[in-house]
Every structure is written in C-alpha cells, then in structure tokens.
C-alpha cells in the first residue's frame with residue numbers, strides 16, 4: 001500500500017486528532033528513549049566501583065518517571081486514534097447514506113442493497129483502522145527508527161548498521177508482499193460483499209423462498225458463497241502470515257544481533273557496559289513502532305480493499321441531474337399536470353417506454369391511468385415523481401417544467417403510495433409521521449382516520465404505538481396500504497400518486513382509498529394508476545396508454561360514448577372481468 005490516496009482523502013477532516021496521535025506516538029517513543037538512557041545509567045551506576053544510594057536513586061526515579069510518561073502518551077495516542085477512527089467512520093457513513101438517498105431509487109451501476117450495506121457497514125470499519133491507526137503510525141515509524149539508529153551510531157557504527165539492516169528489512173518485505181496482499185485483500189472483500197449481499201437478499205425474500213420450496217436450494221447457494229469466502233480468508237491469512245514471519249525474524253535477529261555485537265564491543269573496550277543495556281533498549285524501542293505498524297498494516301488492507309466500493313458510491317452520479325434552482329415563492333397547490341410531447345427510454349432498453357405522450361389535467365382533478373402490462377404506466381409515474389427525467393419533452397406542474405426545481409422540491413411535491421409499500425421498522429405513528437415530522441396531533445389524527453388506520457390500530461393495546469415489524473410484516477397487506485395512505489395524506493403534498501394502490505386490497509379497503517381520494521377532490525391533483533375499474537369510474541379524466549403511446553384521453557363519460565379503448569374496458573368490466581384493466 002503504503003499510502004492510499006482515496007483513504008488519505010478520508011483522513012483530511014480528522015487532521016487535529018490525527019496530528020495529536022502522531023505527536024503522542026512520537027512522545028511515547030521519546031519517553032521510551034528516556035527509559036533506555038535512565039536504565040543504562042542505573043546499570044552503569046550499579047556496576048560502577050563506588051556507588052551510593054543517592055547515585056542510584058536519581059536514574060531509578062527517572063526510569064520510573066519516563067515509564068509512567070510513556071504509558072500516558074501511549075494511552076493518549078490510542079485515545080486520539082480512536083477519536084479519529086470514530087470521526088472518520090461517522091463522516092463517511094453520513095456522506096455515503098446522504099449520497100445513497102440522493103441517488104434515489106434508480107441507482108446507476110448494478111450495486112444492490114446488500115453490497116451497499118457491506119460497503120457502508122463493514123467497509124467503513126476497515127477504513128477506520130487504516131485512517132485512525134495505520135496512517136499516524138506510519139508517520140511515527142518514519143521518524144523514530146531513523147532517529148534511534150542515529151543515536152546508536154554515535155556510540156557504535158557497526159551496532160547501528162545491524163539495527164538499520166533489521167529495520168530496512170521490514171518495509172522491504174512489506175513492499176514485496178503488498179501486491180500479493182492487495183490482490184488477496186480485494187478477492188477477500190469481493191467474496192465478503194457478495195456473501196453479505198446474497199444473505200441480505202435471502203433473509204428479505206425468505207417468505208417467497210419458503211413458499212416456492214426453494215429455501216434449501218438457496219441455502220446451498222449461500223454455502224457455496226460461504227466456502228468462497230473461507231478460501232479467500234485463508235489465502236489472505238496465509239500471505240499475511242508469510243510477511244509476518246519474515247518481518248518478525250528481521251526484528252528479533254536485529255535486536256539480538258545488535259545486543260550481542262554491543263557485548264563484544266564492550267568486551268573489546270570500545271563501548272561502556274551501560275551502553276550494552278542502552279543498545280538493547282533502544283533496539284526494542286526502534287522495532288516496536290515497526291511491529292505495531294505491521295499489525296495496523298494488515299488491518300488497513302481491509303480498508304484499502306473496501307475503499308474501491310466506497311469510492312464508487314461517492315463518485316456515482318444521480319440518474320437525474322439536480323440542476324434546477326427555482327424555489328417556489330409560495331406553496332404550490334393542486335397544480336395542473338401537463339405532459340408535453342414526453343418520450344422516455346429506460347437505460348439499456350431498445351424501445352421507448354413512452355413515446356410523444358401529451359395530455360393535460362386541470363389542478364385538483366383526478367386522473368386515472370390505465371393500460372395493459374408494459375404500456376408505460378409506472379414509467380409515467382416515475383417521470384412525475386422525478387425518479388427519471390424525460391429523454392425528450394417536458395413534464396410541467398402548472399406552467400413550470402419539473403426540471404427547473406431542485407430535486408428535493410420536486411420530490412416533496414408528489415406523495416406516492418406505490419405498489420410495493422415499504423414500511424420501516426418502528427411504530428404505526430413513526431411510519432405515518434415520517435411524511436411530516438412537524439405535523440400536529442390533530443393533523444395526524446385526521447390522516448389516520450381518513451385512511452381508516454384507526455379501525456385496526458384501536459384493536460391493539462398499543463394503539464398507534466404498535467410495532468409494524470421490519471418491512472411492516474406484523475401488519476396485513478391491506479393494513480400496510482392504509483398506513484401508507486395515511487402517510488401520503490399527512491404529507492399533504494399538492495400531487496398524490498396512487499400507483500396500483502388497490503392491488504392488495506379487498507373491496508372494503510378499496511373503498512377507503514376511493515373515499516379518501518374523493519374527499520380530497522380539488523385539494524390536490526391525484527393520479528391513480530388503476531388496477532380495478534371500480535377505483536377509477538369516479539375519475540375526472542382517463543388516460544389509456546397502449547405500448548407507450550396515448551391511445552385515449554378525456555373525461556370518462558365522453559370516452560365511454562366514443563366506442564374506443566375505454567368503452568371496451570367498460571364492456572369487459574360489466575361482463576365481470578374486474579381485474580382486466582392492467583392485463
């Protein structure tokens with residue numbers, strides 16, 4: 001490695017604590033040198049011809065003082081390293097989560113939720129070891145051994161050369177191994193991220209897997225990934241051990257060789273006896289930072305491997321460019337929705353999902369969008385909520401092109417109850433209030449009553465504080481949909497989008513939605529992607545899509561008389577094909 005630029009960038013905001021770590025580490029080494037000198041003085045005094053208690057007391061007290069100071073500096077060093085690690089970890093996680101949310105539901109690239117989780121949770125742990133511990137220690141290690149070899153060289157050049165040889169072997173071995181270790185760390189990280197992603201996916205889809213009788217097959221597939229991860233971990237460990245053996249040997253041989261040589265030098269009268277002790281302690285102090293750096297170096301490799309995935313998230317550009325700067329001077333109320341010659345093609349697709357779609361519905365009206373599967377209904381909703389922007393044409397609220405607004409504004413303009421409702425682990429109240437945390441109790445009560453959440457929440461002793469479970473699994477499909485509707489109503493946004501919202505509902509729940517929409521008529525503009533005819537007969541306008549084109553548009557009564565697509569759907573409905581709308 002030695003210095004990875006991406007990770008160095010992560011370290012920048014934590015420079016105060018990083019500097020403190022370096023200073024405390026250097027001071028600990030300084031105190032270590034003090035211990036060596038005072039101990040050498042103690043030994044010299046004890047072995048000297050005439051000594052008094054007072055002669056020994058001073059170096060002994062100094063030794064004790066330096067030892068305590070050294071322990072204190074090491075504590076300070078580890079404290080500030082931990083502070084750096086926590087600061088960096090928190091900052092990267094916040095930055096990544098902010099980015100993931102900004103990228104929105106249509107993320108570029110093929111990174112799934114499991115891989116993102118692995119980068120944000122486990123990857124960042126590896127980065128903290130690199131930035132908090134490895135980096136500052138690298139600086140200390142560049143300073144201390146050179147200084148100590150210099151001090152020893154003043155007393156004995158041959159001894160200094162032996163220590164220098166041992167010291168030089170360590171970075172040399174690390175350099176030689178770093179390529180192999182780097183490759184293996186990347187293989188290990190990839191295996192880990194893949195396993196984590198598959199596991200997350202499997203846990204999330206456990207109901208489906210069980211109902212398909214596929215849980216056993218999935219477990220086998222997971223076992224294969226686990227085996228890959230084990231092999232990658234072993235290979236990684238083997239190469240780590242290889243370099244550890246070489247550098248460990250260099251450090252032991254360096255210390256022992258220097259001490260033995262110092263003893264010979266003393267015997268030959270070229271070195272004082274006390275200096276043998278000095279050399280022994282200085283050699284230990286010289287290799288200690290190298291030994292510690294070695295440990296941080298191995299841990300830091302996980303950070304280097306994870307850095308690629310983290311950087312990919314940081315570099316990803318949203319599918320929708322957030323370039324609009326227009327902030328509405330007053331709140332937008334029930335706007336007219338206009339699609340002006342809108343064409344959209346999904347990335348990677350060879351045909352337009354919507355082609356030259358034009359229509360306009362007045363503010364406060366209800367628009368029902370119908371059409372066969374694949375006709376482009378969801379794409380139309382994605383354009384309206386700005387999950388994507390048109391390839392050509394414009395989507396306008398009143399007279400303003402949606403792209404003129406910042407993304408945060410446009411996303412707040414439309415509340416959506418989508419076909420795959422996601423409730424977050426927490427209570428009913430928390431899920432509803434997530435739409436508008438500043439809402440009053442009266443507004444909350446109004447929303448839950450209109451969505452008839454009160455009917456089932458009242459049965460639970462915890463009421464609205466009852467837990468919904470992860471993903472809302474403690475509620476029925478219809479109950480989940482009512483909570484999602486209450487959430488959308490509380491958002492009180494000028495546009496309400498119900499994307500096949502009635503698919504999981506029985507007739508009673510369906511009536512809840514229809515009533516709520518009916519009550520809101522005029523208060524907001526509503527777009528319903530219709531699943532059942534009964535939900536939309538009440539709509540002010542109907543848009544029939546066919547293979548991405550507008551087949552028919554207008555008030556339902558007019559269309560019914562026109563003998564076209566809508567009239568045919570009505571005829572099918574009257575013959576009992578209630579589910580025929582989107583098929």
Ligand SMILES: Nc1ncnc2c1ncn2[C@@H]1O[C@H](COP(=O)(O)OP(=O)(O)OP(=O)(O)O)[C@@H](O)[C@H]1O
Pocket residue numbers: 346347348349352353371372373374375376377378379380582
């Ligand atoms: N993310 C995507 N990438 C590529 N093509 C897509 C993507 N999403 C939709 N499509 C394609 O765009 C076309 C319109 O799809 P869309 O989901 O808008 O239809 P829909 O009317 O909502 O269908 P359904 O009723 O089945 O939900 C289809 O041909 C579909 O295959």
